Amino acid sequence: MPPEHGWSTTKYLNFIPELFKRAREKFGYDIELCHDVHSRLTPIEAAQLGKTLEPYRLKFLEDAVTYENPKGYKTIRNHTTTPLALGEKFNTIWDAKSLIENQYIDFVRTSATHGGGITPMKKLADFASLYHVRMAPHGAPDLSPICFMAHMHLDLWAPSFGVQESISFGTPELNEVFNFNATLKDGDIY
Template sequence: MKIRAAKVIVTCPGRNLVTLKIETDQGVYGIGDATLNGREKAVVAYLEEHLIPALIGRDPQRIEDTWQYLYRGAYWRRGPVTMTAIAAVDMALWDIKAKLADMPLYQLLGGRSRDRVMVYGHATGTDIDSCLEEVEQHVRQGYQAVRVQCGIPGIASTYGVAKVPGQRYEPADSELPAEHVWSTEKYLNFVPRLFEAVRKQFGPDLHLLHDVHHRLTPIEAARLGKLVEPYHLFWLEDSVPAENQQAFQLIRQHTTTPLAVGEVFNSIHDCRELIQSQSIDYIRASLTHAGGITHMRRIADFAALFHVRTGFHGATDLSPVCMGAALHFDTWVPNFGIQEHMPHSEETYEVFPHAYRFDQGYFTPGETPGHGVDIDEKQAARYPYKPAYLPVNRLEDGTLWHW
């Protein structure tokens, strides 16, 4: 069996999504997610100009060898563009292999470690009252875990908060980067009040999560972790930029609030020190941005040695292809923690028919051979690419800050 052809499909049913489709000479094909939010076309070029020509004629069943070939052969290793492109190839090849075996992907990985996958939803609000209303909506839908983000008094626009109540927030919605204003002091003074109100209304059993989005210094993050300890968060996410992995050791010294990080990570080298020092509790790297199933297996197995669990990124800046593959991975991986879930638009689900299903706060990946997600190319062609950028952040004095 040989790889006969491969192509990249770019579509924008609400936001830009990039899909790699690999076809074999026996008529079996697989698809992988190649979406890198805000830099989609960089991955398209990497795939079309560098990887696809090297794939033609290769044996699609030699997944490990192909991964090593693409990773070691590049010389300029790692980085988001390279690892997203490799991940797309890897995901598509696992899809093909599971289809050839006539089994769902989780069976090929080693079978079930659990019957269902707990996911968390996103509740936002411009103020505490509207935020509580959204948490209530998620509880009624059956969610056992909810990420809570709220507008901050005195800050005009806050990441993670929908501009219109009841709608999804969409950070990548402008042709040039929007500029937001940030105040750490206002944020730190407000967040404990938010979680006090949530716990008062919903009690101790609902799992609560919060995303800082890299905006604090280590000692500020330590302060926040201590401030929210009475509300028993499931995790505090991305509290500081993680280029300095030792920063998390400082945070850990001052708080017992569980720490999660990694949605911007691309390889095991981004999180090796964090995991080995047990400075984090959850690793959030995604299959799409961290080298695919082959590489995430290495990260997850390494993390398990140090009691670190998975909590994969699952926002709508990843396509349903990634979500489908992630749910199979979640079903198998022994050290599973939780899976992020942001529902895609109906238009997106029309482009990507899928086997996975939601029920009362949990997902099952389905029993379709492969990862269970396909692409309708005619539907995809209805939604052409639209340039869209993520915003940037500035402090109140105009200093560019972490977003």
């Protein structure tokens, strides 16, 4: 197991902006950067973080706070222009409905396996596009290539496509179990 360290919100809020400052100094603004907060902050802390990250133009700040209280995202939205992403744990369009309608988020992160498959995801994408909210399907290592291929089909169709996450794309362990044909080239998947 990796070593565990005590959590310090103050240290975190001081460290993350410096991290993105250095990333932009080294890599410039031609690459898109995202940051997953893992719901560790209160709404006002997340708003502060989003505000301090504005100069580094993130693609999105993910899971800034828990989604159980959508008004937390209203607080964040009222204080920052950093785009917000949420939805890894969403199971239906109803989980995202008020967040999308109120434009508290900019990206929906639902996966096909959690969101009921391609058809419910298509409905979610259609609804999100009405409010200029983009799809960014979750692609954690616990999701199989079957889920990934479902996302690829959805991504090709979705008028509101934003980005596709894939942490475990093409790992030797997955390739032993699943036989699929997809290649990553210059940031695009074929």
